[in-house]
Amino acid sequence: MSQIALPSPDHAILQRRNDLLKQLKKLVPGATLITDKEGRRTFETDALTAYRCLPLAVVLPQSTEEVSAILRFCHQNHIKVVPRGAGTSLSGGALPLEDAIVLCLTRMNKVLSIDLTDRVARVEAGITNTGITEAVATDRFFYAPDPSSQIACTIGGNVATNSGGAHCLKYGVTTNNVLGVRMVLMNGEVVDIGGASLDAPGYDFLALIVGSEGQFGIVTEVTVRLLKAPEGARPMLLGFGSNETAGACVAAIIAAGIVPVALEFMDRPAIHVCEHFVAAGYPLDVEALLIVEVQGSEDEIDTFLDKIGEIAQDFTPLTVRRSQSAEESAKIWKGRKNAFGAIGQLSDYYCMDGVIPLSKLPKALDEIGWICRRYRFDVANIFHAGDGNLHPLILYNANDPLQLERVELCGAEILKLCVELGGCLTGEHGVGIEKRDLMRVQFSEVDLGQQMRIKAAFDPDWLLNPGKVFPLEGQRTQ
Ligand SMILES: Cc1cc2nc3c(=O)[nH]c(=O)nc-3n(C[C@H](O)[C@H](O)[C@H](O)COP(=O)(O)OP(=O)(O)OC[C@H]3O[C@@H](n4cnc5c(N)ncnc54)[C@H](O)[C@@H]3O)c2cc1C
Incomplete structure (x- = not known):
């Protein structure tokens, strides 16, 4: 079973459930209130699908006034609230709790x-x-x-x-x-x-x-x-014989003072899966691929791509190819943007989101490979390389509790590695429940205490999205 614990439920709230929900319905008649089991099941997880929990109810308000009335009611009745958008969080940030109302904002979309x-x-x-x-x-x-x-x-x-x-x-x-x-x-x-x-x-x-x-x-x-919108934009594909040379090329492009608009990295497993999924035109004879996009006038684009091509020569690229048309560019990006979905078609994955200093990219990729081999997992690397934001996708079977436990340990080692290399636990997916118990790897007790006091200043009763971000045993004590 998973190691991640959730806060213990408030049994008094569970017992008063029907009464409280009736009152809530009366208070915000315009909001959609989902109380039946089937309806609630739609919200039981987010994109970190290894964890599931049926919420007390789900409410979808239509205005700030309704949100205010719902929160005031929950505050008065000591009911926890889990905010939710589309539920695409990869860190379990929108995971419900059984004694919490999920407050979903998707009807407020004007x-x-x-x-x-x-x-x-x-x-x-x-x-x-x-x-x-x-x-x-x-x-x-x-x-x-x-x-x-x-x-x-x-x-x-x-x-x-x-x-x-x-x-x-x-x-x-x-x-x-x-x-x-x-x-x-x-x-x-x-x-x-x-x-x-x-x-x-x-x-x-x-x-x-x-x-x-x-x-x-x-x-x-x-x-x-x-x-x-820029005058024009064009991606270039740079293919390399190893992850490490591609990583070194990324560091060299940034060190040269060039800031492309995008600089994305895919390793061999990711290239093959994405190519199979959307026929993006990626080279299949390389170990690692960079998608480098620059923007500007046609002349500016050519100048930047020439310079990037020159830098890449120091790393013996196997492919250097500029997109020749808007259709080709769209395909290149379609492959990258669908990468998680493409891999999800093949296997469950546990997506890490650590950050490292760019100069450490080759070392980080090498060590991630070793860590995953030690835990006997395949890994696909797809990430925003230009800003050092890594996304190793560890492939595992979510229906096997032993594998889930092992994949969490493997992921934790990768995130600890990022911190050791001078980076941090999360670049963009958030801490959620996934990295909550690793916060002490990054922060001292004093740092964490300060962050929790800020949380308590906004939400003294710890009713908003509890169980996430801060180590469980530290919550409510600040
Ligand atoms: C295939 C895939 C690709 C992804 N690619 C990227 C990527 O490239 N970059 C990236 O950064 N992320 C990426 N993500 C992660 C995710 O999409 C982002 O974190 C996104 O911002 C979450 O938005 P959401 O509306 O789905 O929020 P949810 O998943 O519903 O919630 C995320 C967190 O925000 C809180 N929250 C939501 N709405 C509100 C609100 N209105 N007020 C207060 N709190 C709120 C929730 O409580 C939760 O903690 C990807 C996810 C998937 C599944």
Whole structure:
């Protein structure tokens, strides 16, 4: 069985369930309330499917006022609340608890305003990441952070996990592209944090909220930066004879001061699975593949790709190929963006999300290979190499409890390695339940205590998304 423990349920809440749900239904008649077992089962897990738990109920509000009324009611009745967007979290951040209500934002998916002069849009938290770009694409604007799950995941979930994506190397991750949020605190109070301009007055609380994994409040509205679409963009494929040479080439490109818009890495197993899945045109005779994309005018694109091609020559590339058309570029990206799905067709996977300094990439890849071999697991590596954000996908059988236990240990060793190499436990997927028990590897007791006191300042009763992020035994004691 899995080693990950959840907080013990409040039996008084479980006994009063029917009565409480009746009261809640009366309080927010416009919200969808799911109480039947089949309906709740849809929400019993997120994308970390190894863990499941049926929630007390699921509520889907339609407005900030409804979210406020629900939280105030839960606060008064001491009911835990698990915020949820689309449930694509890979760290178990949206995993329900049996005595908690799941508050799902996906019905709050409207664009509230768009200002192309100031280059901002205000949207409800349940809109999908691509929904924002779709709303401004005809005017040649876009919202930059592009997690591979972008057609499904919500901007609220992106804010909560500080999501990144393939094109974040140049444009920054969520925290660099969000200007303000409206957030409901556990006691029902509504607060506006940040604003619609780059520098909001007051303390920079926004930096605290982005990446807070639903611990501080429920985000209901987000003001995002919009960027003008570039004149043009083109990816180039660089294939190498080993992971290590590809890793060294990544470090050399960045060290040369070139910042491509995207710099993605795939190893041999990942290349083959993705090629089989979408026929992206990837070379099959290489051990590792880099997808390097640059943007600008045709001349700028050619200059950058020439320079990158020159740097790659020092690492004896087996493939150097520039995309020749928009269709070819789309295929190259389709392969990368569908990589997790493609691997998921073949096997269960446990997706790690550590960060390392770029200079350590070759060593990290070598050691990850050794760790997985020691635990007798195959591994596929697909990741945002330009910013050192690794995603080893460890292939295992989720129906075998012994393998689940072993894969957790294997994953923990990989994350410890990232910390030892000077990196950190999570780049973009969050801590959730997955890395909660590893927080002490990264942080001292004093650091953790300080973080927990901030949590308690927002949510003194620890009712919001409990059991996640902070080591279980430390929760509620701050
Ligand atoms: C195939 C696949 C590819 C992925 N690729 C990437 C990638 O490239 N980059 C990346 O960063 N991530 C990636 N992810 C992970 C995931 O998509 C992101 O973490 C995403 O931001 C989660 O959004 P969501 O709406 O699904 O949130 P959920 O999974 O529902 O929730 C995630 C966390 O946010 C909290 N939360 C959700 N909504 C709110 C809210 N409105 N207010 C407060 N807290 C909230 C939840 O409690 C939970 O802790 C991928 C996942 C999958 C399955």
